[in-house]
Amino acid sequence: MSAESVNGPSPLVVGVLPGQHPEVLQTAAMLAKRLAAPMVCAYVDEASYLVEWDPARSAHRLSRHPDADNARIRETTQKLHAVLEEHCAGLGVEWTLRTLAGDPARAIGKLATDANALMIVVGTPERGMGHRITAALNGSVAAWLSHHQEHPILIVPAARK
Numbered sequence: 665m666s667a668e669s670v671n672g673p674s675p676l677v678v679g680v681l682p683g684q685h686p687e688v689l690q691t692a693a694m695l696a697k698r699l700a701a702p703m704v705c706a707y708v709d710e711a712s713y714l715v716e717w718d719p720a721r722s723a724h725r726l727s728r729h730p731d732a733d734n735a736r737i738r739e740t741t742q743k744l745h746a747v748l749e750e751h752c753a754g755l756g757v758e759w760t761l762r763t764l765a766g767d768p769a770r771a772i773g774k775l776a777t778d779a780n781a782l783m784i785v786v787g788t789p790e791r792g793m794g795h796r797i798t799a800a801l802n803g804s805v806a807a808w809l810s811h812h813q814e815h816p817i818l819i820v821p822a823a824r825k
Contacts, residue, residue: 675704677776679786685822688787689751702758708768769805783816
């Protein structure tokens with residue numbers, strides 16, 4: 665019996681961030697609707713690191729900033745939840761939001777593998793010098809995934825202004 669027949673259709677795994685360009689969610693939601701696939705949206709908290717992985721629950725993590733961490737993550741998750749509802753409203757797309765910890769590319773890749781994802785959808789790095797420096801130092805999530813994943817990767821560019 666296939667994983668799809670036991671757990672429903674394979675999902676699209678979508679990397680989400682606060683302030684992310686809207687084309688990522690618009691594209692992912694429209695694709696999910698056309699494919700009749702659910703979306704598993706993943707926000708990765710880089711200020712935490714993974715201690716244990718449990719797909720049935722949120723990742724168990726330890727924070728590098730424990731005093732303010734829970735409130736900050738809760739606030740970020742609530743904001744992302746509202747953005748997801750806004751972009752998926754009226755499309756009939758089933759979605760969930762997962763908060764993960766650690767390196768974004770590796771966390772999203774592991775989630776895609778564990779969820780038997782149909783595809784991974786991520787955005788391009790934001791424009792600007794600050795984002796270029798960050799990408800140069802930390803690497804691009806999209807680039808890492810494209811070199812280390814067995815799942816198809818859809819990299820959605822930001823619209824030119």
